[in-house]
Amino acid sequence: MLKIILFLVFLLPVCFINNMYWMVQIMLFFISFIFLLMNNFMNYWSEISYFLGCDMLSYGLVLLSLWICSLMLMASESVNKYNNYKNLFLLNIVVLLILLILTFSSMSLFMFYLFFESSLIPTLFLILGWGYQPERLQAGVYLLFYTLLVSLPMLIGIFYVMNKTGSMNFYLMNNFMFNYDLLYFCLLCAFLVKMPMFLVHLWLPKAHVEAPVSGSMILAGIMLKLGGYGLLRVISFIQLMNLKYSFVWISISLVGGVLVSLVCLRQTDLKSLIAYSSVAHMGIVLSGLLTMTYWGLSGSYTLMIAHGLCSSGLFCLANVSYERLGSRSLLINKGMLNFMPSMSLWWFLLSSANMAAPPTLNLLGEISLLNSIVSWSWVSMIMLSLLSFFSAAYTLYLYSFSQHGKLFSGVYAFSGGKIREYLLMLLHWLPLNLLILKGESCMLWL
Amino acid sequence: MIMILYWSLPMILFILGLFCFVSNRKHLLSMLLSLEFIVLILFFMLFIYLNMLNYESYFSMMFLTFSVCEGALGLSILVSMIRTHGNDYFQSFNIM
């Protein structure tokens, strides 16, 4: 793992050179392909160097963060074009990427916590620095304080665990089980907020609406997955308590998922709609994960990767419209089929991925999550059916409202989609549909 | 009976001095005077204590030196107060 980190560290000075924007972007692609070839399909820690290592769970998420970060640079070309502090932007993103990779690949619980918290700071800078509106301050404060309020108790919990077990290593800690309620809440709540579970999700739509496109992509693509990843790591030694309490979180996220889907149906803001839809999806991931069945754990990991690619792609599409129309409102972004028919195809493909249509990885994830949740309790079928229905409904609403119908009459000049944007969409969509051909790399990570 | 003189009298006097010091005075000078009073009580008490150590009262000289320095410092602050504010009323100070 250290070679990846060192590559990125030595990419940092390149960020300061002018006109190296695309160079950095290409380098990130380069390193993600190198990392792709490092896959060895091992279920235990490999690639160990220093305190870093990588098993299948880490591997997928590290690869996802490399991929999403390079696509982020591709998507926020306007930063480069208008020279909106582009060197600082590059630096920020590369630092964020380093911190994320360190988070996903550290083998010690404390190191995981350290980088988990650290990755918040560049995200905050991204929202405050490159956001559009004055409300970004509030969004930044929400983001920071929702997460910190619950993760500081987790720090205490981690030190408690360390005092009891004498180790912070994930691999060694699997041998322990803690039967202690307070510890369970300390460890769990931080990840629940990060996921975000319904009721503590309020920071997410705010942050998404105020963030620039790169901020939204990293938030939806990676930051939410940090919560799921952390849960998958810590659930092994708090599973006794989880048996007792998991019904609370599962019920909240299933009912909340339905409510959030209803909220989605009433949104007029493109980004806000996509943000709420990711709350609903992460709700299914969370409830599948907390059932602690084989199906659930595999499915949650699969859906996390699928959702990372898919929602990030949708945010890119929203940004494509935003850059042309100067608004994210659905009342203005309508009838886009008339102007950008080829972009409409991508809207269609990514929307269908979002509603888990057949050839995508989302489908695989959702099927196994449905299996696990229904096997946990048949009552949840009610909420699951509503959730699936409304998930299709709001995605269809998003697609048909933005693409079909009459054009907004206030549009004057317009440019069609650029090659960069089509490539961007392709690179989001292709892994989604290719990965299902090799589904065991996602499903059989346990 | 002599123990009462040793213990209770200085304590009571000290508490009275503290009360005098912290009660809201009009002038800075009166506050400095009450501080001097407290210092005198402390000197009294220190003297009693040192008498119990075979009358080894060298430290009382040190104490007197320090207290004189402190009093002089208080007075010099008083002077600089008057030079900047023109009076030594507490009500003319900025409460902030």
Added chain:
Amino acid sequence: MFNNSSKILFITVMIIGTLITVTSNSWLGAWMGLEINLLSFIPLLSDNNNLTSTESSLKYFLTQALASTVLLFSVILLMLKNNFNNEVNESFTSMMIMSSLLLKSGAAPFHFWFPNMMEGLNWMNSLLLMTWQKIAPLMLISYLNIKELLLISVILSVIVGAIGGLNQTSLRKLMSFSSINHLGWMLSSLMISESIWLVYFLFYSFLSFILTFMFNIFKLFHLNQLFSWFINSKILKFTLFMNFLSLGGLPPFLGFLPKWLVIQQLTSCNQYFLLTAMMMSTLITLFFYLRICYSAFMLNYFENNWMMTLNMNNFNMNLYLILTFFSIFGLILISLFFFML
């Protein structure tokens, strides 16, 4: 400062006073050190031409004189008690000693003079007050062993430091309230071990030095000055305010390290309630730090059109860059140093 020979004299004597306190082996010697420290710090503060600094030197003098008389009183009482076995309770006298020392250092139930006084000082004197003047009383507190008062003081300090800073617009007051908050952490680290206290104190001094150094150069005293403050590079401003996040103890920065040590030690002593109170109030301090940082982190906001060029000289610039580098990347570098040791 170094052109004025009397200042050099007083600074030296002030340092000597603190050293006497720290190294003395009797309470009377400690008291003498504190007095010497007080006597030499007042002339450093006062400035004939400045109304506010005279006033704050007066406030400082009165509180510190009161505290040292109470200290001496309770010390004599303690010594009398040791000579004669009588009814004076030892925990009573040591509580009096402790409270006078808390008054001297400006910890929470006795903190009221501290922000008021900071408001009148210039930045260098504030720095001395926030860092150096804390050494002697805190060292003396570490000799005492009463948990209750210390616990109350810790909890009150962190809470007062957090709540007090919320509604302030003066940078000096913000720094002083944050100092009260950090004092709470220092007192709590004092309960466990002196070396952790030392680490915490050193890092706190380092971080507040960078900030006061820059505030002093650019003569920044209020929050609204930050928005209309032009230095030639936005990046410089950005990095300067990252030091605030470091002071607040956010993870990737150096300021997290002392907090980490304290948290780890307190958990191993099972002080969970105390720890929770401290962390939550630190979160509130982080909120007002973040409010200070807004002007820097929002890269684009409405600005004035004119430009006041305040240039730093080269030496100051280099010093600032080196210090900020350590403050931002210090946590990573510390681990390297650790493995080199």
